[in-house]
């Protein structure tokens with residue numbers, strides 16, 4: 001019997017918080033562009049960057065240079081806002097991930113409300129697709145949101161793993177069940193299943209082994225580890241964990 005190759009789980013490394021350290025002094029280092037190159041050397045399958053409307057971390061200069069230098073997949077995160085949509089459609093990354101944003105948030109707090117969309121998300125998806133870019137939506141693991149995303153014709157859904165990441169031991173299994181259930185809903189519809197937010201070296205395994213997971217986007221934890229061991233090694237450590245998970249789940 002042909003042995004099944006372990007399912008490769010793509011690792012998207014988000015370099016936002018390299019820029020957070022730089023922006024703390026409004027200076028030139030550390031540079032997220034250099035961090036992205038080191039992440040590639042460490043085994044990143046993709047580089048993720050979030051050009052927020054408030055520019056609190058990633059700057060326009062970062063995005064322009066990342067698009068010129070990144071040799072793996074580029075994943076441009078943005079809100080459904082005309083200014084950043086125009087930049088994204090001009091630069092044509094491999095992927096665009098639409099996320100909600102609010103000025104007051106410390107970090108992304110929830111998923112997009114696709115089910116309640118008034119046309120703003122739909123129009124943003126259309127602009128991105130017309131630019132020849134693969135589209136993904138950052139969603140809470142709620143069946144009605146997934147149904148709406150499928151109807152919108154996007155290429156992937158990135159499940160918000162924040163509630164799982166902060167769940168206590170009484171809640172964590174429930175959050176994993178939510179992710180698993182809507183994960184089946186997503187893959188059954190033929191969309192790629194991505195996940196991210198709050199994943200760490202300690203909590204990533206339970207998400208990585210969810211059936212159908214094709215990509216995990218991880219940033220804050222890798223950057224935190226990189227402060228101690230360097231970006232290339234921090235990424236390599238996360239790559240090894242995901243490879244162990246791939247073997248564990250078999251095909």
Ligand SMILES: CC(=O)[C@@H](O)[C@H](O)COP(=O)(O)O
Pocket residue numbers: 014016017050077099106107108138196197198
């Ligand atoms: C959507 C998501 O979880 C992250 O990719 C996002 O970038 C988090 O926002 P900050 O990077 O501003 O924390």
Ligand SMILES: NCC(=O)COP(=O)(O)O
Pocket residue numbers: 014048158195196197198199217218219220221
């Ligand atoms: N979309 C999730 C992402 O890119 C990274 O989120 P985090 O690991 O920084 O919380």
